[in-house]
Amino acid sequence: MDIFLQQLINGLTLGSIYALVALGYTMVYGILGLINFAHGEVVMIGALSSLTVIRLLADSGLPGPVVVLIGLLAAALVCMALGFTIERVAYRPLRNAPRLAPLITAIGVSIVLQQLAMLTWGRSYHSVPPLLPAATHEVLGATFTEVQVIIVAVAAITMAGLMMLVNRTKLGRAMRATAENPAIAGLMGVDANRIIGLTFVIGSALAALAGVLVSANYGIAHYHMGFILGLKAFTAAVLGGIGNLAGAMVGGILLGVIEALGAGYIGDLTGGVLGSHYQDVFAFFVLIVVLIFRPSGLMGEKLAERA
Amino acid sequence: MTVLLEARGVTKYFGGVQALKDVSLTINAGEIYGLIGPNGAGKTTFFNALTGLYQRDGGEIGFCGAALRLSSPHEVAKAGIARTFQNIRLFANMTARENVMVGRHSRTRAGVVGAVLRDRATRAEEAALRRRADELLRYVGIEHRADDIARHLAYGDQRRLEIARALATDPKLLALDEPAAGMNATETASLKSLIEGLRADGLTVLLIEHDVKLVMGLCDRVAVLDYGEKIAEDVPASVQRNPKVIEAYLGGAA
Amino acid sequence: MPRKSWLGMALIGAALALAPIVVGASLGNAWVRVLDFAALYIMLALGLNIVVGFAGLLDLGYIAFYAVGAYLYALLASPHFGIHWPAWAILPLGAAVAGLFGVLLGAPTLRLRGDYLAIVTLGFGEIIRIFLNNLNTPINITNGPKGIARIDPISVFGQPLSKPVEFLGITFSGVMLYYYLFVVLALGIVFVGIRLQDSRIGRAWVAIREDEIAAKACGINTRNVKLLAFAMGATFGGVSGGLFAGFQEFVSPESFGLMESVMVLCMVVLGGMGHIPGVVLGGLMLTVLPEAFRHGAGPMQQAMFGKVLLDPEALRMLLFGLALIAVMLYRPAGLWPEPRHRRELAK
Numbered sequence A: 001m002d003i004f005l006q007q008l009i010n011g012l013t014l015g016s017i018y019a020l021v022a023l024g025y026t027m028v029y030g031i032l033g034l035i036n037f038a039h040g041e042v043v044m045i046g047a048l049s050s051l052t053v054i055r056l057l058a059d060s061g062l063p064g065p066v067v068v069l070i071g072l073l074a075a076a077l078v079c080m081a082l083g084f085t086i087e088r089v090a091y092r093p094l095r096n097a098p099r100l101a102p103l104i105t106a107i108g109v110s111i112v113l114q115q116l117a118m119l120t121w122g123r124s125y126h127s128v129p130p131l132l133p134a135a136t137h138e139v140l141g142a143t144f145t146e147v148q149v150i151i152v153a154v155a156a157i158t159m160a161g162l163m164m165l166v167n168r169t170k171l172g173r174a175m176r177a178t179a180e181n182p183a184i185a186g187l188m189g190v191d192a193n194r195i196i197g198l199t200f201v202i203g204s205a206l207a208a209l210a211g212v213l214v215s216a217n218y219g220i221a222h223y224h225m226g227f228i229l230g231l232k233a234f235t236a237a238v239l240g241g242i243g244n245l246a247g248a249m250v251g252g253i254l255l256g257v258i259e260a261l262g263a264g265y266i267g268d269l270t271g272g273v274l275g276s277h278y279q280d281v282f283a284f285f286v287l288i289v290v291l292i293f294r295p296s297g298l299m300g301e302k303l304a305e306r307a
Numbered sequence B: 001m002t003v004l005l006e007a008r009g010v011t012k013y014f015g016g017v018q019a020l021k022d023v024s025l026t027i028n029a030g031e032i033y034g035l036i037g038p039n040g041a042g043k044t045t046f047f048n049a050l051t052g053l054y055q056r057d058g059g060e061i062g063f064c065g066a067a068l069r070l071s072s073p074h075e076v077a078k079a080g081i082a083r084t085f086q087n088i089r090l091f092a093n094m095t096a097r098e099n100v101m102v103g104r105h106s107r108t109r110a111g112v113v114g115a116v117l118r119d120r121a122t123r124a125e126e127a128a129l130r131r132r133a134d135e136l137l138r139y140v141g142i143e144h145r146a147d148d149i150a151r152h153l154a155y156g157d158q159r160r161l162e163i164a165r166a167l168a169t170d171p172k173l174l175a176l177d178e179p180a181a182g183m184n185a186t187e188t189a190s191l192k193s194l195i196e197g198l199r200a201d202g203l204t205v206l207l208i209e210h211d212v213k214l215v216m217g218l219c220d221r222v223a224v225l226d227y228g229e230k231i232a233e234d235v236p237a238s239v240q241r242n243p244k245v246i247e248a249y250l251g252g253a254a
Numbered sequence C: 001m002p003r004k005s006w007l008g009m010a011l012i013g014a015a016l017a018l019a020p021i022v023v024g025a026s027l028g029n030a031w032v033r034v035l036d037f038a039a040l041y042i043m044l045a046l047g048l049n050i051v052v053g054f055a056g057l058l059d060l061g062y063i064a065f066y067a068v069g070a071y072l073y074a075l076l077a078s079p080h081f082g083i084h085w086p087a088w089a090i091l092p093l094g095a096a097v098a099g100l101f102g103v104l105l106g107a108p109t110l111r112l113r114g115d116y117l118a119i120v121t122l123g124f125g126e127i128i129r130i131f132l133n134n135l136n137t138p139i140n141i142t143n144g145p146k147g148i149a150r151i152d153p154i155s156v157f158g159q160p161l162s163k164p165v166e167f168l169g170i171t172f173s174g175v176m177l178y179y180y181l182f183v184v185l186a187l188g189i190v191f192v193g194i195r196l197q198d199s200r201i202g203r204a205w206v207a208i209r210e211d212e213i214a215a216k217a218c219g220i221n222t223r224n225v226k227l228l229a230f231a232m233g234a235t236f237g238g239v240s241g242g243l244f245a246g247f248q249e250f251v252s253p254e255s256f257g258l259m260e261s262v263m264v265l266c267m268v269v270l271g272g273m274g275h276i277p278g279v280v281l282g283g284l285m286l287t288v289l290p291e292a293f294r295h296g297a298g299p300m301q302q303a304m305f306g307k308v309l310l311d312p313e314a315l316r317m318l319l320f321g322l323a324l325i326a327v328m329l330y331r332p333a334g335l336w337p338e339p340r341h342r343r344e345l346a347k
């Protein structure tokens, strides 16, 4: 029982981070029908640039959480600029190109970002200074840290905010209209290019937040962290139904929990043949199973291709 | 008169919208059967449900006296129903001849081994295929464009190429989705004689068309769809006088 | 065939035959080795070209099939299990097993839309790598991250290609012998590719790439035909993998990461998707140029700035990424597209 609860807590933490990243994928997909392959790398850049700022301020005497907050703001600015630029340079010129073209540029962008990060921050693993309250508590035999509580809470608040933005504001309405049909939205006076740019910017800000949270969770950041994280978050988006915001959140949490429980029990389930280092396999397995049996995801609508 | 195609109660939903409501119709062998109706009436949807592109939500289709239970488009094509598309769908970067050759895919056999070894049987098949493709291009009148890339063809020629490609599957029933759309009067006239030629050669044609003159001049019988429902089926002259049909068209225009 | 093209072929043949001798004498055996790798990568790229270039299916886990071929060779011809099968028996087996993996992966996933397929294949590539890394316990199958060493070299007519041979007064070193084997096989794959392209199957692949719905309406069983492309590509990958294992005499999971898949994809995309000469050019360029870069970039920075400012390896990958973006934006059909068609990616 305690291992179950423990893994549930860990999964929930991880899952809220996946959910934040998955939102970025799903928002862009909803509006452009494009898998923004480079999104995971934006998360990585967010993590590392916040780390740089945090290290600069670590000895400034400011309280830990304030330092982290400043780091987050800096990272958000960097990532927003990055997301805006990526859309402008790599995707917008290809909006009417064949489907594979933007996917290939997206791979190019990922490589570029990863290598730039390596040149800037080096190949090594960076440890993240523990500035957030990290005391552990116990419930029913499982432990959780305050960092974990902060992660889940911040993610939840952010997602609630995003839902408000999309469902209650004029900007949100314009976004939904553009996703529905860019041409008609254009007729109604919505500047589709602006909305698309904004979508990338918002998604990137969420990515920056996810980057800060994930490095706080593991206490580590490196130039290579974005790839696997991005892939899993994409899986989460597909699991929930790509293009669907609520789906991305549900998918993220669910994937985090599946992964944590899977890693906790895989040894017992397979009689010790497979160990917890197969954790990463779960996400791909889930992805393949979902795409085969329910490609529209848990909450997505089924759409037939028009002929 | 033998029945070639019999549709009974064909139904199709898109989410909550019922795009086809219990559509039943029979097409006799050798006739030109028109399918008309206002925009969005469900004509193209009927084609898609017929050719297996959409999964039907109800209804049966009998073809050549047997139930057409095939679910995938390639099986329907092999069974003898060929079609063209309302918004031309050619293989844009293949030559006209290659387009038609692809149309004969289900009537040819060569596999990977044959392709690599180019044995006698494969060479013979390939040569026959080429001949047949050129024949069909000549039949629709664009043999001089055989080596041109499909997307470089003039609009009217693209429509003809699509017909040639459909004919390459050796169909018993040819379904044309608005073949005259976007054509000028001369092009339409020659399309008309092309379709008449097809009938003279024993083919059955199912024709969706908005050009009333063309439909009235060509079709032996006409069915009218409105909001997914068949509201009339008769010889052209009486369909034209049918008050329900007039209402549907005027209602649509208003 | 007209006389002119015979002459051209003879010239190309002579150039290919002399290349390792000239390169070996002027630049040293290290560069002949680079040519060996170029030939290997060209085989891989031609295999992927069938999948991406002809059929328009974006496969981002292609290197997994290379890994399957390589590990199969390593397991069946090394002291790891004490099995020492001959290469001519393992290579076809590797091709078949890789092809089977292709079918197993493709069968459930090929009805997915293009971009989903890309992600699933990417995941598949990662899964294979994770298994290679971890299948050393509880039974040691892959020897984990350490990899498998002391693999038997490939022998032709009882002559191990790793040992130098004296012929016509010239000493042919191991890398040269491998070069000839690889070039002959690469030419074989080029031949198969050209024959396939101009055939019923090849046309069906292109038709699917151009318009899948129309292809279906033409009576093409798109699922099976796509599966065939997948299996063919995987087969070529498997063969190349076996050759790689015998040539290196060592395999480890590190050689089969995502970056390798991306590399091969770059060769196809930069060269000219669906155009065989373009793909060959892409393979050659992307093996030789980075190598030259690796040798040149360090010393050049040394000379210009007095020290190495930027890691040449990172710089190389950076240029790859930029090249991918630039080609898609400015030359979407690649550097050497098909002259007649200038075919673009599937609409």
Ligand SMILES: Nc1ncnc2c1ncn2[C@@H]1O[C@H](COP(=O)(O)OP(=O)(O)OP(=O)(O)O)[C@@H](O)[C@H]1O
Pocket (backbone or CB within 6 Å): A304, A305, A306, A307, B014, B019, B037, B038, B039, B040, B041, B042, B043, B044, B045, B046, B086
């Ligand atoms: N794939 C689809 N998904 C959702 N709705 C669809 C789809 N295809 C068609 N519809 C809807 O079904 C209805 C019938 O459309 P259909 O294309 O069959 O009309 P049509 O009679 O061919 O009209 P037109 O003369 O304009 O071609 C329309 O309301 C259309 O919006």
Ligand SMILES: [Mg+2]
Pocket (backbone or CB within 6 Å): B043, B044, B045, B086
């Ligand atoms: Mg229509």
